[in-house]
Amino acid sequence: MQSFLILLPIVLFLAFLIGLSLWVERAGRQKHFAGEYFLGDRSLKGFVLAMTLVATYGSVSSFVSGPGVAWQFGLGWVVFAAPQIIAGFLILGVAGKKMAIVSRAAGAITVLDLIRARFGNGQAGRLLATLLAILMLVFFTTMMVGQFIGGAQIFSKAANVSYAWGLVMFGTVNVLYTAFGGFRAVAITDTVCAILMLVGMGALGMEILDEGQGLANVMANVAAVAPKGPGSEGTLLTPTSGGALGIPLLLSAWVLVGFGTLGLPQSAVRCMSYRRSTDLHQAMIVSTVVCGALMIGMTTLGVFARGMLNVPLAEMGGTTDAVIPYLISHYMDPVTAGITLIGPLAATMSTVSSLLLAAASAIVKDLILFHYPKAGANEASLRVKTRLLTGSLGVLALILALKPLDVIAWINMFAFGGLELAFLLPLIGGLFWRGATVGGALASVLGSIAVYLTVSILKIPVGGYHAIVPGMITAIVLFIGVSKMTPKAPSEALSLFFPKKLSD
Numbered sequence: 001m002q003s004f005l006i007l008l009p010i011v012l013f014l015a016f017l018i019g020l021s022l023w024v025e026r027a028g029r030q031k032h033f034a035g036e037y038f039l040g041d042r043s044l045k046g047f048v049l050a051m052t053l054v055a056t057y058g059s060v061s062s063f064v065s066g067p068g069v070a071w072q073f074g075l076g077w078v079v080f081a082a083p084q085i086i087a088g089f090l091i092l093g094v095a096g097k098k099m100a101i102v103s104r105a106a107g108a109i110t111v112l113d114l115i116r117a118r119f120g121n122g123q124a125g126r127l128l129a130t131l132l133a134i135l136m137l138v139f140f141t142t143m144m145v146g147q148f149i150g151g152a153q154i155f156s157k158a159a160n161v162s163y164a165w166g167l168v169m170f171g172t173v174n175v176l177y178t179a180f181g182g183f184r185a186v187a188i189t190d191t192v193c194a195i196l197m198l199v200g201m202g203a204l205g206m207e208i209l210d211e212g213q214g215l216a217n218v219m220a221n222v223a224a225v226a227p228k229g230p231g232s233e234g235t236l237l238t239p240t241s242g243g244a245l246g247i248p249l250l251l252s253a254w255v256l257v258g259f260g261t262l263g264l265p266q267s268a269v270r271c272m273s274y275r276r277s278t279d280l281h282q283a284m285i286v287s288t289v290v291c292g293a294l295m296i297g298m299t300t301l302g303v304f305a306r307g308m309l310n311v312p313l314a315e316m317g318g319t320t321d322a323v324i325p326y327l328i329s330h331y332m333d334p335v336t337a338g339i340t341l342i343g344p345l346a347a348t349m350s351t352v353s354s355l356l357l358a359a360a361s362a363i364v365k366d367l368i369l370f371h372y373p374k375a376g377a378n379e380a381s382l383r384v385k386t387r388l389l390t391g392s393l394g395v396l397a398l399i400l401a402l403k404p405l406d407v408i409a410w411i412n413m414f415a416f417g418g419l420e421l422a423f424l425l426p427l428i429g430g431l432f433w434r435g436a437t438v439g440g441a442l443a444s445v446l447g448s449i450a451v452y453l454t455v456s457i458l459k460i461p462v463g464g465y466h467a468i469v470p471g472m473i474t475a476i477v478l479f480i481g482v483s484k485m486t487p488k489a490p491s492e493a494l495s496l497f498f499p500k501k502l503s504d
Contacts, residue, residue, distance in 0.1 A: 003160045005334035006341065013196070013342050014173045017189050017349070021181035024188055037182035037386060038361045039109050042100075044184075044273045046282030048191050053088050053270050053283065054290045055190035055350035057261070058197060059143075060150030061412040062295055063344035067302025068320030072313075074226065074236025074303050076245040083258030084295040088287025090259065091267050096280045098431050099271040102497055108272065110358075111265040111427060112136075112366040118430040118497055119438035120490045128426065128442050129370070133362040135422040135449065136265060139415040140359040141397055144352050146411040148401035151348040154325050154341060167401060170345060175394030178353040179387045183273070186353045193346035194290060200343015201297050203336060204328070208301060211331055212308030221307035236306060248464035256417055256468045263424025264416070266358045352394075360390040414456060417468040421448040424472075425479040433483075434498050440483030448475035 044052070062084075070077040099114065106117040112129050119125045151174075152167035161169075178186060212218035219237075226236040235242040240250065261267065274280055302323070309327055313319070316326040324344065328337045364386050426441040452471035455462060462470050488494070 003334075006329075006338040007161075009335065009338035010170075010341060010345065013345070014170065017192070018173060018177050020189055020192070021177035021185040024181055024185040036184065037383075038357070038365060039183055039269070039273050041184070042104070042273055043275050044187055044270075044279065045275060046279035047286060048187055049092075049270060049274045049279055050088065050283035050286035050290065051194040052187040052190035052350075052354075053091065053267060053287050054294065055194040055197070055347070056266055056270070056354040057084075057087055057264075057291065057351075058194070058294050058347050059351035059412060060147050060154075060344055060348040063197065063200070063298055063347040064150050064154065064324045065321050065412070066295075067298050067305065068323040070299045070302030071306050071309070071323045072320050073241040073244055074222065074238070074306070076239055076241030076250070078296065078299045078303060079239045079250055080245060080253045081257070081295055081299040083254045084261075085288065085292040086258060087261045087267075088291045089284050091262055091264075092271060092280055092284045092287065094262060095268060095428060095431065096271040096274075096284075097277065099268065100274065100280070102431070103272040105496055110361045110365050111269050111272075111423065112362065114272075115426050115430060115441075116366075116370075118436075118489065118493055119426070119441060120493055122438070122490075124438040124442060128438055128445070129366060131442070131445060132422055132426065133366045135418065135445070136362045137359055139418040139422070140266070140355045140362075141393075141400070142418075143412060143415040144355050144359075144394075144397035145400045146415070147348045147352045147355075148397055149411075150321065151345055151352075152401065153321060154344055154348075160329070164402065167398060170349065171394070171398045171401070174349045174352050175356070175391055175398070178356045178394065179390040183357060186350075186357055187273070189353065190350045193350040194294075196346045197294055197343045198290070200340045200346070201294060201301065203332075203340045204324075204343070205297070205301055205304075207332055207336070207340075208304045208308055208327070212304065215304075218304050218307035221310070222303060225306060225310045236303065246464040248469075249466060252466035252469050255472055256413060256420070256466055260417070260420035260424060260468065260472065262428050263420040263422070265419060265423050265427075266354045268423070268427060269358060269361075352397075356390055356394050356397075359393050360386060363389060363393075413466075417452060417456075417466070417471065418449065420468065421445070421452055421471045421475055425475050429479055431497065434494060435483055435488070436479070437483040437486045437489055439486030440479045440481070443482040444475040444479035447478045448472065 066077070066081060102108070102117070103114055106114065108114040108117055112132055115132065116125060116129045119128060148167060148171050151170050152163050154166065156163040156166050177189065181189070209215055209218060212221065222236050240246065274283065305323060305327055309323070311326070316322045328340050332340060364382075422445050425436075425444045429436045430441065448471045451474045452467050454460065455467040455470055
C-alpha cells in the first residue's frame with residue numbers, strides 16, 4: 001500500500017507529460033517539420049525559454065547526486081556548485097542575441113548548422129561538423145545513461161521497486177514524449193518540470209528542517225558529526241571541507257560548471273528558439289533566479305541532511321547517490337514522498353529529453369539531411385523516421401543504463417567537460433572572433449579532447465585541477481595559434497557573422 005501511495009502521484013505526473021506532449025505535437029503538426037521538431041519554430045516566450053534552459057541544465061546530478069556528495073563533504077561542495085548560478089545569464093547574455101540573429105539569417109536550425117555556416121562547407125568544414133556530431137552523440141549518450149541510472153535508482157530506493165522496473169517505467173515515458181512531441185513539447189514539459197523541481201525542493205527542505213528541529217539545531221548537528229583528525233575527509237563547515245576539496249578543484253568549477261557552460265550545445269540551441277529580444281531579457285533574469293535557487297538550494301539541503309541523517313553510508317546503499325532517496329523514503333509520509341520524488345524525476349526527464357532531441361538532430365539534420373538532402377523530400381516519411389530514430393537512441397541509452405555506474409555527478413561532469421571542449425571555441429570563438437578559421441577549430445577540438453581523455457582516463461595529476469583546465473588551455477592555445485597560421489574563413493561567412501552595421 002505504501003509503494004502504491006508513493007507511485008500514484010508519479011504515475012499521474014508521467015501520464016500528464018504524455019498527454020501534454022501529444023497535445024503540443026498536434027498543435028504544431030501543420031508547420032514545417034524540421035524547424036518545428038528541432039527548434040519549436042523559433043517562437044518560445046521568455047518564461048518558457050528560461051525554464052527549459054534551467055530544466056535542461058539541471059539534472060539528476062543536481063537533485064540527487066550533488067546533494068549526496070554535499071552530505072559527505074559539506075559546504076565545500078556548495079562552493080563547488082556556486083558557479084552554476086551564472087549559467088543561464090551567461091549563456092543567454094553572451095550568445096543569445098547574436099546566435100538568434102545569425103541563425104535566422106543563415107537558416108540554421110541546429111548548433112552545427114551555425115558552425116557550418118561560420119566555417120564553410122569545404123572539406124575541412126565538413127570534417128569539423130562531422131567530428132562535432134560524433135562527439136555530441138558520444139557525450140550525450142554518456143549523459144543520458146547517467147540520467148536514466150539516477151531516475152531508476154530513485155524508483156528502486158524510494159518506492160521499493162526493482163531497479164529495472166523503475167528504469168523501464170519512467171524511461172519509456174521519457175523517450176515516448178520526446179520522440180513524438182519534439183522541441184516545443186520538450187520546452188513546455190521542461191517548464192512544468194522546472195516548476196515541480198522547485199516544489200520538490202521546497203517539500204524536501206521543510207521535511208529536513210522539521211525532522212532536524214530547526215536550522216540552528218541542524219547546523220549544530222552538522223558541526224558535531226564532522227570528521228576530525230588526520231586522514232579525515234575534512235570539516236563539513238569549511239569552504240574546502242578541511243582540504244578534501246582543494247582550491248585548484250574549486251577553481252576548476254568556474255570552468256567546468258561556470259564559464260564553460262557557454263559551450264554546451266543542448267543549452268546553446270535555446271538561444272536560437274525565442275521570439276524577440278524582450279523574451280531573451282526576461283529569460284536572463286528568470287533563469288538566473290531559478291537556476292541559483294535550484295543548484296545552490298539543493299546542494300545546501302544535502303549539507304542540512306547530514307544534520308538530521310547521520311546514518312552510515314553502507315546502510316543507505318553504499319553510495320552518496322542513495323542519500324536523498326533514502327531520506328525521502330524513510331522520513332516522509334507516502335503521498336508527500338511521491339510528490340517530492342517528482343522533483344528529481346522531473347530534473348532527470350527534462351535533461352534526457354533535451355539531450356535526446358539534440359542527439360537526434362545531430363544525426364537527422366547534421367549528418368543525413370546535409371549529406372543526402374533528398375532524404376527530406378517526403379516530409380511525412382521524414383517525420384516518421386525521425387521519431388523512430390529518436391526513440392531508438394533513447395532505447396539504446398536505456399539498455400546501457402541496465403548496469404548502473406556509481407556517483408552520477410562525476411559521470412555528468414565528465415560529459416560536460418567533453419562537450420565544452422568540443423563546442424566552446426568553434427561556437428563562441430566563431431561567433432565573436434573574425435580571425436577564427438576552420439583549421440584552428442579542428443586543431444582545438446582534436447587537441448583538447450585528446451588531452452582531456454588522456455588526463456581523465458590515465459588519472460594523470462595536474463596539480464589538483466580538474467582535467468577540464470589543461471584541456472581548455474590546450475583548446476585556447478591551438479584555436480588562436482592555428483587560426484593565425486591558416487587561411488581565413490570564406491568572405492560570405494564573415495559578412496554574415498560580422499556585418500558592417502554590427503561591427504561599426
